[in-house]
Amino acid sequence: MKNVVSAVCVKCGAEYEATPNVTTCKKCGGILDIKYDYNYIKSQVSPSVMSDRRDNSMWRYKEFLPVEGTSKVPKLRVGWSPFYEEKRLAEQLGIAKLYVKDDGINPTGSLKDRASAMAVVKAEEAGRTTIACSSTGNAASSLAGNAAAAGYETFIFVPERAPKGKVAQLMMFGAHVISVKGSYEDTFRLSAEAIDRWGWYNRNAAINPYLMEGKKTVSLEIAEQLNWKMTDYVAISVGDGCTIGGVWKGFKDLYAAGFIDKLPKIISVQAEGCHPLNRAIEEGKDWYPMEENTLADSIAVGVPRNPDKALNAIRESKGLVINVSDEEILAAMRLLGRTCGVFAEPAGATGTAGVKKGIEKGMIPKDATIVSVVTGSGLKDVNNAIKAAGEPMAIEPDMDILLEAFKKGGILL
Numbered sequence: 001m002k003n004v005v006s007a008v009c010v011k012c013g014a015e016y017e018a019t020p021n022v023t024t025c026k027k028c029g030g031i032l033d034i035k036y037d038y039n040y041i042k043s044q045v046s047p048s049v050m051s052d053r054r055d056n057s058m059w060r061y062k063e064f065l066p067v068e069g070t071s072k073v074p075k076l077r078v079g080w081s082p083f084y085e086e087k088r089l090a091e092q093l094g095i096a097k098l099y100v101k102d103d104g105i106n107p108t109g110s111l112k113d114r115a116s117a118m119a120v121v122k123a124e125e126a127g128r129t130t131i132a133c134s135s136t137g138n139a140a141s142s143l144a145g146n147a148a149a150a151g152y153e154t155f156i157f158v159p160e161r162a163p164k165g166k167v168a169q170l171m172m173f174g175a176h177v178i179s180v181k182g183s184y185e186d187t188f189r190l191s192a193e194a195i196d197r198w199g200w201y202n203r204n205a206a207i208n209p210y211l212m213e214g215k216k217t218v219s220l221e222i223a224e225q226l227n228w229k230m231t232d233y234v235a236i237s238v239g240d241g242c243t244i245g246g247v248w249k250g251f252k253d254l255y256a257a258g259f260i261d262k263l264p265k266i267i268s269v270q271a272e273g274c275h276p277l278n279r280a281i282e283e284g285k286d287w288y289p290m291e292e293n294t295l296a297d298s299i300a301v302g303v304p305r306n307p308d309k310a311l312n313a314i315r316e317s318k319g320l321v322i323n324v325s326d327e328e329i330l331a332a333m334r335l336l337g338r339t340c341g342v343f344a345e346p347a348g349a350t351g352t353a354g355v356k357k358g359i360e361k362g363m364i365p366k367d368a369t370i371v372s373v374v375t376g377s378g379l380k381d382v383n384n385a386i387k388a389a390g391e392p393m394a395i396e397p398d399m400d401i402l403l404e405a406f407k408k409g410g411i412l413l
Contacts, residue, residue, distance in 0.1 A: 003040050004066050007032040007209055010308050018066060020126035023207050031308055032209040033249070034066050038256045047228050047259055056080040058114055058217040064253055066213050071121045076107040076149045078117040079217055083225040089339040093359050097369040099231065100352070101222055102342050104377030107149075108169060110298075110348075111218055111243060111375040112142035115205050118214030119143060120150045123201040129153060133203035134191035136184055136239070136297050137166035138347075138376055143203050144173035155200060157191040159184050163297060163381045183292060185303040205242035206305030212246040219250025222371055223260050230260050231369040233320075235267035235358075237350035238277055239299030241310030243375065244268055248313030264371075266319035267364075268310070269354030271326065274300050277310050278321035287311070295326045295384055298347035298376060320363055322354040329353050330388040333378065337389070343378035345385070351375070 006015040007022045011030030016022055018034060025032060045063045053060045058079030082102045090098035106113035116139070123131050131147050132155040133139055140156045147154045154175040158167065159182065170177045180187040188204070195202050205211040223230060230251070238244045244266060254260045270278045273293030280287035287307050292300040304310065314321060324332075329346050332353035336342045344352070352372045358364040378385045393409065395401045406413060 001066055001068055003036055003044070003063055005035040005037050008035050009033075010312070020122045022209065023202065031206065031306060033309070034209055034213055036064070036253060036256075038253075041257050047224075050224060058117065058214065058221075061217055061220045064220060064257075065118070065217075066210055067118075067121050068125055071125055074117050074120050074146055074150050076113070076117065076146055078106055078113045078146070080221060081105050081218075083222065084340060084342075086340050089335065092339060093356055094366055095355075095359055095364070095370060096367045097231070098355070099226075099371045100336070100340055100342055101218065101371055101373045103218060104342070104344060104348055104374055106142075108142045108145040109377035109380055110138040110142055111215065111373070112138040113146060114214040114217050115139065115211035115242070115246075116142040116146040116203065116214070118210050119201065119203040119208070120146050120152065122208070122210045123152060124150075126201055128201035130155065130198075130200045131203050132156065132191060132195050132200040134158070134184070134188040136300060137162045138298050138380065139203070139205065140175070141166050141169035141173070144170045144175035147175075148173040155194065157187045157194070159187045161297060163383065165380050165382055184301050185289075188303075188305060204305070206240055212242055212249060212309070215243055215246030216250030216253065218373060219247050220254060223251070223254050228260050230262050230264050231371050232264060233267050233364065233368055233370045234264045235269055235351040235355045235370060235372045237296070237299050237347045237354075237375055238268045238270050238310060239301040239304065239347070241277055241304045241306035244313050245306055245309030247373070248317060249309075263317060266313050266317040267351070267354055267358065267370075268314050268319060268321045269350050270321070270323055271296050271299060271329065271350065272323045273326065274302055275323045276302060277304055277307060277314075278323055280307070280311060281314055281321045296329055296346035296350055297381070298345065299350060320358060322358050322363065324350060324353040324357055328357060330384070332356060333385065333388040336374065337378075342374055343385070344374045345376040345378050345380040348374045348376040348378070
């Protein structure tokens with residue numbers, strides 16, 4: 001990999017050769033970050049070269065990715081998700097310009113497909129045939145789908161509260177699913193022990209530094225879809241810390257390679273019932289565990305496994321932290337659906353909920369430009385979608401009854 005220099009520990013700075021099996025720092029146990037040769041990248045690609053490419057997937061950014069030249073690209077098309085300028089929603093919120101990046105249209109319905117596609121490639125490079133992970137739901141289903149398409153066996157650990165829609169995906173993709181009676185922390189710990197015992201390829205994003213490199217492609221797409229002219233803010237929902245870390249890494253890579261001339265501020269949005277990372281920023285202290293008390297299961301992580309990169313992303317970008325209630329998340333789901341036609345799961349709408357709250361509280365200037373990333377499809381969690389949207393009218397097949405129902409519902413025709 002001529003574009004990759006090394007894997008660097010984010011805690012102690014120790015450097016290692018970036019091999020497919022590299023995981024955490026051998027000296028201090030810290031998380032690793034992939035370091036690139038930006039001069040080499042600039043010699044190989046430019047914004048104009050990029051615009052001529054017809055590969056509308058995450059692999060169009062191969063020069064920015066840590067993959068060997070002989071690696072097979074997975075056949076599921078991951079990435080190049082829709083990017084909408086939402087004028088009606090921007091006007092309703094009283095903001096200058098708002099864009100929505102809908103990653104819920106990826107093959108298994110979430111941004112996590114980007115990490116799982118990378119996991120499949122690195123598992124091949126490492127010579128493994130089985131991949132495993134723990135997940136609150138989306139990482140699990142994305143791994144199961146991408147691995148199934150590539151012919152890999154998977155073992156996936158989920159907390160028992162994982163929504164049935166996500167578990168159904170796992171079963172349909174043929175994964176070995178272990179539903180753990182406990183918290184996400186319990187689930188993660190058991191998966192780590194199993195991975196060590198049987199030598200499976202580790203798809204846990206907080207352990208495997210390559211998975212964040214897959215996630216960062218959402219930022220590369222945002223920049224290109226903005227014609228390399230960055231917005232002031234990018235809002236993202238936050239759980240384990242891996243996604244926000246990847247988002248920030250993508251923008252930093254582009255800036256270092258000269259593709260963009262400014263870096264956005266990152267808005268970290270967490271649920272009020274589970275916000276250990278945002279709390280650390282607010283209190284100016286180290287993070288500490290928190291209960292997992294939110295309906296947004298994808299970000300219900302009381303013991304985040306990638307806190308260092310997440311906190312660095314907020315601090316380095318001079319970003320914002322915003323906590324939103326479950327009611328505000330449900331309202332954002334309705335808002336996205338009714339103004340943008342975008343169907344988001346609770347965690348997928350959390351970023352937009354944070355944008356709305358940040359504007360209302362004066363944390364975000366009215367003249368700001370913002371991208372809000374929708375990280376997952378509403379079809380992932382239909383029960384909470386119904387809770388947000390409400391039940392349909394249920395009537396007998398009679399016009400008089402229909403008219404009465406319209407009247408009660410305030411529908412004037």
